[in-house]
Amino acid sequence: xxxxxxxxxxxxxxxxxxxxxxxxxxxxxxxxxxxxxxxxxxxxxxxxxxxxxxxxxxxxxxxxxxxxxxxxxxxxxxxxxxxxxxxxxxxxxxxxxxxxxxxxxxxxxxxxxxxxxxxxxxxxxxxxxxxxxxxxxxxxxxxxxxxxxxxxxxxxxxxxxxxxxxxxxxxxxxxxxxxxxxxxxxxxxxxxxxxxxxxxxxxxxxxxxxxxxxxxxxxxxxxxxxxxxxxxxxxxxxxxxxxx
Amino acid sequence: xxxxxxxxxxxxxxxxxxxxxxxxxxxxxxxxxxxxxxxxxxxxxxxxxxxxxxxxxxxxxxxxxxxxxxxxxxxxxxxxxxxxxxxxxxxxxxxxxxxxxxxxxxxxxxxxxxxxxxxxxxxxxxxxxxxxxxxxxxxxxxxxxxxxxxxxxxxxxxxxxxxxxxxxxxxxxxxxxxxxxxxxxxxxxxxxxxxxxxxxxxxxxxxxxxxxxxxxxxxxxxxxxxxxxxxxxxxxxxxxxxxx
DNA sequence: GGGGAGAGATGCCGC
DNA sequence: GCGGCATTTCTCCCC
Numbered sequence: 001x002x003x004x005x006x007x008x009x010x011x012x013x014x015x016x017x018x019x020x021x022x023x024x025x026x027x028x029x030x031x032x033x034x035x036x037x038x039x040x041x042x043x044x045x046x047x048x049x050x051x052x053x054x055x056x057x058x059x060x061x062x063x064x065x066x067x068x069x070x071x072x073x074x075x076x077x078x079x080x081x082x083x084x085x086x087x088x089x090x091x092x093x094x095x096x097x098x099x100x101x102x103x104x105x106x107x108x109x110x111x112x113x114x115x116x117x118x119x120x121x122x123x124x125x126x127x128x129x130x131x132x133x134x135x136x137x138x139x140x141x142x143x144x145x146x147x148x149x150x151x152x153x154x155x156x157x158x159x160x161x162x163x164x165x166x167x168x169x170x171x172x173x174x175x176x177x178x179x180x181x182x183x184x185x186x187x188x189x190x191x192x193x194x195x196x197x198x199x200x201x202x203x204x205x206x207x208x209x210x211x212x213x214x215x216x217x218x219x220x221x222x223x224x225x226x227x228x229x230x231x232x233x234x235x236x237x238x239x240x241x242x243x244x
Numbered sequence: 245x246x247x248x249x250x251x252x253x254x255x256x257x258x259x260x261x262x263x264x265x266x267x268x269x270x271x272x273x274x275x276x277x278x279x280x281x282x283x284x285x286x287x288x289x290x291x292x293x294x295x296x297x298x299x300x301x302x303x304x305x306x307x308x309x310x311x312x313x314x315x316x317x318x319x320x321x322x323x324x325x326x327x328x329x330x331x332x333x334x335x336x337x338x339x340x341x342x343x344x345x346x347x348x349x350x351x352x353x354x355x356x357x358x359x360x361x362x363x364x365x366x367x368x369x370x371x372x373x374x375x376x377x378x379x380x381x382x383x384x385x386x387x388x389x390x391x392x393x394x395x396x397x398x399x400x401x402x403x404x405x406x407x408x409x410x411x412x413x414x415x416x417x418x419x420x421x422x423x424x425x426x427x428x429x430x431x432x433x434x435x436x437x438x439x440x441x442x443x444x445x446x447x448x449x450x451x452x453x454x455x456x457x458x459x460x461x462x463x464x465x466x467x468x469x470x471x472x473x474x475x476x477x478x479x480x481x482x483x484x485x486x487x488x
Numbered sequence: 489g490g491g492g493a494g495a496g497a498t499g500c501c502g503c
Numbered sequence: 504g505c506g507g508c509a510t511t512t513c514t515c516c517c518c
Contacts, residue, residue: 037357039355040352046302063496118276176423180420182423183419307511419506419508420507
């Protein structure tokens with residue numbers, strides 16, 4: 001099929017969503033440089049002028065451009081080329097289109113914002129509100145304590161009035177989580193001139209290496225899972241239940 | 245427009261790419277739980293049964309399912325519902341479709357794999373091959389040295405035969421980069437019973453806080469940028485040059 | 489499949 | 504804008 005350049009330009013001008021199925025080669029230059037040989041792909045340009053190019057499989061786009069990109073679709077030596085440029089971030093892309101399989105434009109409106117439960121923030125809220133999840137006598141002082149060396153999830157005193165820094169992870173805690181905890185504890189000791197500050201990782205799981213490093217550094221592990229139920233849906237919606 | 249359930253099922257059966265423009269609500273349950281109220285979106289199902297749902301703006305999909313997901317499109321109380329389930333990872337999604345704007349299926353073939361230059365690996369290769377970028381007399385021993393506590397980018401001796409651990413970052417080095425370096429240096433000291441091991445961060449930029457922490461930990465910074473030119477293209481392709 | 493780490497990460501929030 | 508950090512991160516590589 002033919003791709004009507006005028007129709008393409010008009011769609012972009014109206015901030016419509018443009019979807020093109022085609023065979024193409026891609027050259028990108030910006031933060032890095034890449035080349036992708038010929039194959040069938042789905043090209044999407046959104047209303048904010050974000051570009052996504054997807055291969056037939058995989059979750060992440062194989063090439064993309066940030067919002068605010070400018071597009072110039074031209075015919076060069078009988079072949080379609082989509083020139084993309086984002087001056088603001090100095091990124092450029094050329095899409096050499098050898099065959100167009102489909103072209104489509106959609107006018108879309110979407111004011112909705114996603115509600116999400118089960119994040120690390122939800123987890124630190126839970127720990128703050130239920131300090132016994134850590135241990136009897138734990139008294140949280142603050143959430144998201146800002147230090148120059150990072151934000152601390154939960155911060156408080158234990159029953160012996162020793163400062164405790166807690167790092168929450170919603171997934172399996174890894175070496176990086178210990179890195180973070182070590183950085184916070186070191187900084188708190190410096191800032192307050194303390195000899196002893198406890199460090200605790202709260203997570204549903206922890207890898208063996210990570211647990212070893214945690215112990216080597218004199219820290220502790222608490223097995224705690226993030227809350228993740230939108231109560232409204234467990235009551236009102238039955239559909240998901242059919243699958244579980 | 246109407247969405248033909250039989251056509252949808254047939255497309256999936258053929259491993260075609262399915263693209264649906266519609267207005268919908270979305271409920272997801274799995275690693276976390278989310279709800280997204282009504283709005284216009286683009287739904288994409290790929291040949292590997294990855295699901296992507298995109299709002300009209302933004303780079304990342306607002307909801308998605310991993311490859312290998314099963315789909316069941318049904319009419320419930322006169323409304324279309326797309327039930328999605330991935331038993332393997334215990335993830336589920338329901339898409340309540342109130343209006344279908346477009347439906348499209350594409351048979352796609354794409355054997356190509358991307359070539360990318362400018363990664364951190366390219367940078368550590370460059371440092372390994374040009375040790376003077378670090379300092380006179382630096383002698384690299386290995387790349388990607390595996391320790392139980394992580395992989396070291398470049399590892400070698402300085403002119404005084406002191407061990408040096410180098411962590412390369414292709415972007416502005418941040419606190420996490422120092423964390424990583426600290427972990428490697430600490431572990432190397434332990435493993436080899438050494439008193440002194442130097443740590444160096446090689447990156448094009450470093451944030452002030454990070455530089456401070458780096459110095460506090462007794463480490464050093466080298467300003468080095470990653471290589472990023474596909475020589476073939478800077479010679480053969482003229483198109484990108486038109487924009488730069 | 490899990491562990492470890494990069495990514496052209498993206499997105500969010502704070503200053 | 505930069506900084507710091509979580510992410511339903513995703514992807515790759517290696518054990």
